Amino acid sequence: MPVKVLIASPLRSYTGADEVEASGADLAALLADLDARYPGIRFRMIDEQDCVRRHIRFFINGEPVKDLRHVVRPDDEVCIVQALSGG
């Protein structure tokens, strides 16, 4: 069951939209599905050691989520943001 995913502006060159859908039992699976739909997007957020990049944050229903094994439920809303860091 796809859930709503809000996309941070630096990643919209991949999705072409600020809101898309993706499926997955947990956040890791959802990001894999997102990458299948929008190739390359996952590696900009998750490094080769499967760690969330330093300035990327995920929120599910407004709550910060750091563990990629976090379960995603059908009515959840996933939000991908870039951390409020300068440069």
Add this chain to the structure above:
Amino acid sequence: MARAKSRAKSGSKPKNKARPPKRHENLLLVATRKGAWLFRGDAERKQWRADGPHFLGQIINHMVLDPRDGRTLLATASTGHLGPTLFRSTDLGKSWQESPKPPAFKKKEGGRTVKQTFWLTPAHGNEPGVWYAGTSPQGLFRSEDGGVTWNEFSGLNDDPQYRAWMGTEQDGTPDGPKLHSIIVDPRDPKHLYFAMSGGGVHETLDGGKQWKPLIEGMEVVAGFDPKTVTFHDPHCVRLCPSNPDRLYQQNHCGIYRLDRPGKVWKRVGKSMPAKIGDVGFPMVVHPRDDEAAWVLPMDGQTVWPRTSINGQPAVYGTSNAGKSWTRLDGGLPTNQAWWTVKRQAFAADGGNPVGLYFGTTSGELWASRSEGKSWNCMARHLPEIYAVETAQI
């Protein structure tokens, strides 16, 4: 097509008119902290047109044209927030495609993460589509499909000895330790060099099966042991196209020349004026004369301001392989210009006389059509310039 059809229809031969010589276009590939620009110049290198920004806002460390096909561009990219990637164009920047597999280390316990792909080098002319890339932290990668997909190359990235020489991120330069100056011997695709800041200069004769340090004669910061590879900080190494047995190097600790098969670097920067010294980032060599090279010294005193010396930037050139150096600052600012030039941001073209081009940390692009005797500013107000490459199409 239309012209050919019309000629066939009329059946007449074209008039015997001397065809004008083929006009080539000069290209400057300018990579900056906030995007990339292509400057397109006429054959005389007098008129330049800016094409850009490409990738506005993205950190572009290097952009290189494939000299083997004259149309494939690769550009390394990252942003302050997003991970690194690599873009490819086969129409000189009209359109770009992202690499589906950019340089990345293998996943493993305690594995490393590529922060930036820092350096690009097309492989030998007999290996079309093959490229090498150097990363921060130090890693060596290779593509065999024109830069579309990348793999770790030669086992170097996991070699325990090399990992020790690479050190940790704390051992590297403040914006990350780097593998750079990947050089391919034009006579032998298996003969390669690379350099690491920090971690020395290295060479393979067998296509990467075995690497050996090439650091003899190179100095290190006072008080450290020059036999320890980790302490060496080559900033930029160049091979002379007219004599592949000659290399020049700008190092954290001086300017050097190496004549192969010799293995001992000679510090030719000792002949620089004492007030200027021989610290800097870039090194540029003449395309046809192995006695000629250029550097752009910077202030490496006390806390390493990394600015021009006394706010008076100058190129220094040698025409005798480093025995003496001449100050070349005609047209450059005479005071209060506190910029400098990074290791990839100074390049020569193949013209006669050679054109020289450098981009500054303050976003100015300077050019000389007189091998450095006089300079003019081609562009101002660009973002901080990280790399300048030349090409002819």
